[in-house]
Amino acid sequence: MSIDDFTALVSRVTARAADRPLDAALARDLNDALPGHGPAVGAIAQACRDAIRAGWMCNREAGGIRYGRVVKPGPATHGFSIDVVDMDEVVGPHHRHPNGEIDLVMPVDANARFDGHGAGWVVYGPGSAHRPSVAGGRALVLYLLPQGAIEFTPAA
Secondary structure (H helix, E strand, C coil): CCHHHHHHHHHHHHHHHCCCCCCHHHHHHHHHHCCCCCHHHHHHHHHHHHHHHHCCCCCEEECCEEEEEEECCCHHHCCEEEEEEEEEEEECCCEEECCCEEEEEEECCCCCEECCECCEEEEECCCEEECCEEEEEEEEEEEEEECCCCEECCCC
């Protein structure tokens, strides 16, 4: 799968989230329409695994986290950037989401949890902040940032 193919695959999600508040209602909608163990999320997870093996995704590493911005925000993704991280029993750097963040948790290990969540969608509203963590094994996490906005901050 090429980056263009991957962008087209994920743009189905960004189209659903475009122009909507990043809130609990969006999280419910995404989890209902695109469940964590459903075929659409399965296709995204497989595409991520294939891209990591091919070397064009998660090709950077820091603090035990493999990561990378896959797609910059633009019209094809309805203004969202697409990033993917590969985390295994690790806590990441504290950061703030000026415009919010939409996360797709894709456990590699069945018991892996991202910020306490298993497979599926997690939405953080504008101005939220956290230290992302994965416990219980390894997980891939795809995150969508409106306008690509993220601010790394000292831990609060």
